[in-house]
Amino acid sequence: MHCALDHLVISAGNLETGRDWAQNLLDIAFGARGEHAHMGTHNHLTGMDRGAYLEVIAIDPEAAQPTHPRWFDLDNFSGGPRLSNWVINVDDLDAALAVAPIGVGRVVAFERGVYRWKMAVPESGVLPFDGCFPALIEWQSEHPAPALPNHGLALRRLKLSHPNAEALTTALEPFGEAMENVRIVPARVPSLHAEIGTPSGEIWIT
Template sequence: MLDHLVYATPNLDTTVAEIEQQLGVQMVEGGRHPGLGTRNRLLGLGGRAYLEVIGPDPDQEQPPVPRPFGIDTLTSARLVTWAVAVTDIDAVVARARAHGYDPGDPQDMSRRTPSGDLLTWRLTPPATAGVVPFLIDWSTTHHPTDSGLPKAELTSFRARHPDVEAAQRSLSALNVDLDLTHGTTPTLTAVLRSTPGSLTLT
């Protein structure tokens, strides 16, 4: 099940302003990621799915390691990856490995919301390019959509990949469905719609 789309940007405020203008919907502050040098804004996509726009946090010191999702090398915003929600992430990883795909070892993550609540989750290492999602397990913590995010409708989510068969094998090992066709480079495309307008993220 789709958990969230990750739209990475070199300038969070600028990108969020562009999205809000196109959709006529105000995004909400997600929170900061201490030590990673990033912060995010969120927009609901219906159900327990959401869009995460993530970029550098100017209020944090330069992190000792590169920011996630290739943010440090971006020159423009890009839909870099997506996450699938699972329960018992260790079992899902073991099953995927048994079917020939290794999602990586789950990592513990956390952030505080603007209201001070601590969210904790576990995830497999996200790729900065490709169409295969990373896994996320929220366990007993509150899901970001539980706070009632402002919403836009996700009307389309699809991908292109130069080796469709290989990508499909990895998706199948995770028991994930995705509209996948051939393309020269791995590309994700999502179409969002609201009453005022629509927006395509690539």
């Protein structure tokens, strides 16, 4: 099974607030707004190195309320914008789910414009290890990254902090190909931190 980092997720209570926060922090501009009708969310994207991208996402107040929990636990989001999740791209989602921990989710098919993908979405909206375990995605069309704005962003390091760091490390072993820039450390409070190379220097997103 081939896998790689697909994207990093910045969640926000309001999309424009989240976009402006990320743009000011990184000194770059995001692409146009997109919508996810099935999840009742909307987002902005910008490209990163190695074919990955950075996403700012929030509940769309004009979308219909879904009958299921939204992804990335957005139904329970509060506070300011922050790095909330990460996503791994796999070439065989069924094989990935077979070696992933319980709770990664059920397979849901999505389509937007020319892009089609399958993604494992937790029934509760919360990914294992308090969101420190990645969401799993399989693209069934061209990947969107080449068409996104490219400002030279580069992931230097993704740090996953969790009280049960040893178990998280074990759970991620089948996905080692995507772990090149990922570090797992013990901590009392689960969190994600990403060091990003930008035109203005190295920036931490937390």
